[in-house]
Amino acid sequence: MAERTGGGRTAIVIGGGLAGMLAVTALRGHVDAITVVERDRYPAEQVFRKGVPQARHLHVLLSGGQRALDELLPGTVAALTEAGARSLSMPRDLVTRTPTGWQRRFDDRRHPALSVTRPVLDAVVRERVLRAAAESPTRVEVLEATEAVGLTGDARRVTGVTVRSRSGEGGARPERMLPADLAVDASGRASRTPQWYAALGREAPREEKVDSGLAYATRMYRPSDPAAEPEIGVNVPCWPACPRGAAYVPVEGGNWLLTLSGVRGHHPPTDEAEFIAFSATVGDPYVHELLAGAEPVSPVHGFRDTCNRRRRFERPGAAPEGFLVLGDANCTFNPVYGQGMSVAALGALALRDTLADSGPLRPGATARAQRAVSRAAEPAWRAAIGADRPYTGDGDSTVGLGERLTTWYIERLSARAAVDRVVGGAFRDVFCLTAPPSRLMAPRILLRTVFLPRRPGLPRPPAAVERA
Ligand SMILES: Cc1cc2nc3c(=O)[nH]c(=O)nc-3n(C[C@H](O)[C@H](O)[C@H](O)COP(=O)(O)OP(=O)(O)OC[C@H]3O[C@@H](n4cnc5c(N)ncnc54)[C@H](O)[C@@H]3O)c2cc1C
Numbered sequence: 001m002a003e004r005t006g007g008g009r010t011a012i013v014i015g016g017g018l019a020g021m022l023a024v025t026a027l028r029g030h031v032d033a034i035t036v037v038e039r040d041r042y043p044a045e046q047v048f049r050k051g052v053p054q055a056r057h058l059h060v061l062l063s064g065g066q067r068a069l070d071e072l073l074p075g076t077v078a079a080l081t082e083a084g085a086r087s088l089s090m091p092r093d094l095v096t097r098t099p100t101g102w103q104r105r106f107d108d109r110r111h112p113a114l115s116v117t118r119p120v121l122d123a124v125v126r127e128r129v130l131r132a133a134a135e136s137p138t139r140v141e142v143l144e145a146t147e148a149v150g151l152t153g154d155a156r157r158v159t160g161v162t163v164r165s166r167s168g169e170g171g172a173r174p175e176r177m178l179p180a181d182l183a184v185d186a187s188g189r190a191s192r193t194p195q196w197y198a199a200l201g202r203e204a205p206r207e208e209k210v211d212s213g214l215a216y217a218t219r220m221y222r223p224s225d226p227a228a229e230p231e232i233g234v235n236v237p238c239w240p241a242c243p244r245g246a247a248y249v250p251v252e253g254g255n256w257l258l259t260l261s262g263v264r265g266h267h268p269p270t271d272e273a274e275f276i277a278f279s280a281t282v283g284d285p286y287v288h289e290l291l292a293g294a295e296p297v298s299p300v301h302g303f304r305d306t307c308n309r310r311r312r313f314e315r316p317g318a319a320p321e322g323f324l325v326l327g328d329a330n331c332t333f334n335p336v337y338g339q340g341m342s343v344a345a346l347g348a349l350a351l352r353d354t355l356a357d358s359g360p361l362r363p364g365a366t367a368r369a370q371r372a373v374s375r376a377a378e379p380a381w382r383a384a385i386g387a388d389r390p391y392t393g394d395g396d397s398t399v400g401l402g403e404r405l406t407t408w409y410i411e412r413l414s415a416r417a418a419v420d421r422v423v424g425g426a427f428r429d430v431f432c433l434t435a436p437p438s439r440l441m442a443p444r445i446l447l448r449t450v451f452l453p454r455r456p457g458l459p460r461p462p463a464a465v466e467r468a
Contacts, residue, residue: 008032009361012161012180014148016042017052018122018341019327020186021129022348024140025072027184028132030355033139035178037163039147046083046123052188055118056301057218057335058247058259060088063111064433065342068349073128077114083124084252085116086233090428092465094233094249096418097284099241101457103418105232107465108425111432113338115233115249117257121341149175151183151193151323155201158183158323181361184324189305191329205318210384211307212334212391213264214238217275220298221248221256221291229254230290234461237336238263240390242283245336248290255297258287261336263391270302286461306334308384314367314374324366324373326351331377334388339380342433346376379430379437386410413440413449418457421468423448 009031013020016038024034040051048055061069066077081087088094089109096103133140145167153159160179185193194204223229233249243263250256260268260278268278280288310331313319327344350372358365386406417427426445429435439445 009182010035010180011182011184012037012178013184013186014161015051015185015187015327015329016040016126016142016144017186017188017327018125019188019329019344019348020184021122021126022069022072022345023184023186023326023351024133025129026348026352026355027182028136028138028140031138031182031361033141034133035180036140036142037146037148037161037178038142038144039166041145041167042123042126043119046117046119048119052118052122054189054303054335055122056298057118057216057303058115058249058257059118059121059341060113060115060249060338061121062113062338062342062432065339065345066112066114067434068342068345069125072345072349072352073125073132076125076128079124079128080114080116080121083116083120085114085120086250086252087112088115088233088249089113090432091424093231094235095461097234097236097286097461098415098418098457099239099283100415100418100454101459102284102461103424103457104421105462105465106421106424107467108421108428110425111428111434113432115251115257117251120252148187150199151196152177152179153200153320153322155320157321158200180322182322182324182366184326185329186326188328189332191325193325193329194311200320202320206312206315207309208312209307209309210388210392212388214261214306214334214336214391215267216259216261216303216306216335217268217270217278217300218257218259218303219272219275219296219300220251221258221294222254222297223256223294225293226254228293230256230293231463232461234287234290236283236287237261238266238391239283243391244268244278244282246279246282246287248287256294258291267304268302270300272296272300275300284461303335306336308332308334308381308388310377310381312374314371316367319367319370321363321366324351324370326373330373331381333380333384337380337384337387337431339384339433343377343380346433347373350376380433382406382437383410383431409440409449412454413445415454415457416449416452419455420448420452 150162238245245261354369354372417424
C-alpha cells in the first residue's frame with residue numbers, strides 16, 4: 001500500500017552515503033519533503049559500517065571536490081580539518097614516485113588533498129547536511145535500516161520507490177511503496193537500477209567499462225614515536241612495467257593508512273606477513289622502510305572491484321521522468337586516482353545549479369539535471385580511462401586514435417610534470433578537478449611536454465621543499 005511522505009512536492013533519495021547526503025543538500029529548497037532511504041543503521045560513533053565497504057581504504061578528497069563540497073555546504077572543509085583531517089598539499093606534503101623517478105617537491109600549495117578516514121568524513125558531512133536541512137523549510141526524514149528494493153511507475157515515469165525494513169530479528173519484512181515526485185539513486189557501486197529498469201519494462205542503460213584489474217589491500221599504522229612521524233605522505237603508484245603500488249598517508253588521530261595495490265596477477269595479499277613482504281616489492285622501497293618506524297593497529301582489508309564503469313543515464317530517453325542517478329551509482333572510477341568523492345560533490349553541485357535554473361518538477365527537468373551530473377563526471381572519466389587503458393590488455397579495437405593519442409600525451413605529460421613546475425602545476429589543476437582538461441593543451445604546456453627533452457625524476461624521495 002502506498003504511503004504519502006507529507007503534502008507538497010516530494011523526493012526520495014536511495015542511499016544515505018556521501019552522494020545521498022549531498023543530493024539532500026542540492027534538493028533542499030526545491031521540494032517540500034525529502035525521504036532518505038538508507039539500508040544501514042548509522043553508528044553512534046564515527047566507525048566503519050557495512051554499506052560503504054570501501055571505507056576501510058585510503059580516501060583523499062581532491063581540491064576540486066573540496067571546493068564543490070564547500071560551495072554546497074560552506075565550512076565543511078574546515079569542519080573536517082577540525083575533526084582531524086590532514087591537509088596535504090601536492091607535491092609539497094604528498095610526493096609521488098613516477099616511472100622516471102621521484103617528483104620534485106615544489107612549494108605549490110594550491111592543491112591540498114584532504115586525508116581522513118571515510119567514517120569521519122561521512123559522519124561530518126552527514127551531521128552538517130542534516131543540521132542545515134533541519135533549519136530549512138524542506139522536511140527531511142531518514143529511514144535507517146531500510147532498503148530500496150525497486151522503483152514504482154512505468155517505463156515512462158518513476159512515481160516512487162519500494163522499500164523493505166531491515167531492522168528486527170527474523171520475521172516477515174513486508175515491502176511498502178513510498179510515492180514521490182522525484183527519486184534519486186545514490187546507492188553507490190552496488191546500485192540495482194539496471195535490474196529495476198527491467199521491472200519497469202525499460203532497457204538497461206548503456207554501460208561503458210574500463211577495468212585495469214587493480215585490487216587494494218589496506219592496513220592502519222601508528223608511528224611508534226609520534227615525534228618521528230614521517231614528514232610527507234607518499235604515493236608509489238603502479239605503472240605498466242611495475243604493476244604493484246603503495247600509498248602511505250596520515251589520517252586523523254595520529255594514524256597512517258597504508259594501501260597496497262596491484263593489477264591482475266599482482267593483487268596484494270590480505271595475510272599480514274605477506275602484506276609486509278608485498279610492500280617491499282613496489283616501485284620503490286621507501287614506503288617499506290617507513291614501516292620500520294610504525295606499529296600496525298588494524299587487520300588488513302582487501303577490495304577488488306575497482307573498475308571504471310559509467311552508465312549513460314544522460315543519453316536521450318535513457319532515464320524515465322522523475323528519476324536521477326548520482327555518485328557511484330552513475331559513474332565509478334579506479335580509486336587509485338582519488339576522484340570518486342569529488343565527482344559525487346561536483347555532480348551534486350551541478351544538480352543544485354540546474355534545479356536553481358529550472359526547478360525539479362517541470363517536464364524534462366530531470367533529464368537536464370542528469371546531463372549536468374554526467375558533464376561534471378566527464379573530465380575525471382576521461383582521465384581515468386586514458387590512464388587505465390594500458391592495463392586492460394584487451395587490445396580493444398574500439399579505442400579510437402583520439403584516446404590512444406591522449407594516453408600517449410598524458411604519459412609524457414605526467415613524466416614532465418614530475419620535474420617541471422609549470423607543467424606540474426597544470427597537471428595538478430586538471431587531475432585535482434579544478435580546471436578543464438583543455439588546460440593541458442595550452443600552447444605553453446603542450447610545447448614543454450612534447451619538445452623539451454625527457455628528464456628523469458629524483459633518485460630518492462625529496463627531503464626538502466623547493467622554494468621558488
Ligand atoms: C577502495 C576504494 C578507495 C577509494 N578511494 C577514493 C579516494 O581516495 N578519493 C575519492 O574521492 N574517492 C575514492 N573512492 C571512491 C569513493 O569511495 C566513492 O566515489 C564514494 O563513496 C561515492 O559515494 P556514494 O554515496 O555514491 O556511494 P557510497 O559511499 O558507497 O554510499 C552508498 C550508500 O547507499 C547505501 N545503499 C546501497 N544500496 C542501498 C539500497 N538498496 N537501499 C538503501 N540504501 C542503499 C549504502 O548503505 C551507502 O550508505 C574509493 C573507492 C574505493 C572502492
